[in-house]
Amino acid sequence: MAKRIVIINGPNLNLLGKREPEIYGHQTFDDFAMMLKKEFPEHTIEIFQSNVEGEIINLLHNQGFKADGIIINAGGYTHTSVAIADAIVAIPSPVVEVHISNIHSREPYRHNSLLAANCKGVIAGFGLNSYRLALIALINS
């Protein structure tokens, strides 16, 4: 069955491929997204990015009642945002949390996610491939 999957990227992820390539790689998200859409042509993949916490919550509210699945990389808000965690609980669409880096092998303040317990699953540490793995998981569930 064809699915509609929404990707939500949080703060600073608009800089992917432009800064800190040793942690986050060289590819821009736009280039990666183009590849992903070509790889999964039968599914609709919609992509949003915001640096603003309230806008991420609005996206979850707006998409979370109609998308077949949501992939979220909330960036730094992963570790701080009770409000995004609450928004994930409030919507019926399954949400998968992703991280490019392995947050558990980084600074201690990145080890805890306030969102993870409210998500269907978490994928971290596989570079941009984390998003592909999350997409496959949502397509097959």
Ligand code: CA2
């Ligand atoms: O590994 C991930 O995907 C993170 O969600 C990325 C966040 C970080 O705060 C999380 O702990 C783990 C940071 C995103 C910053 O993205 C940049 C990308 C390129 C250049 C600079 C920042």
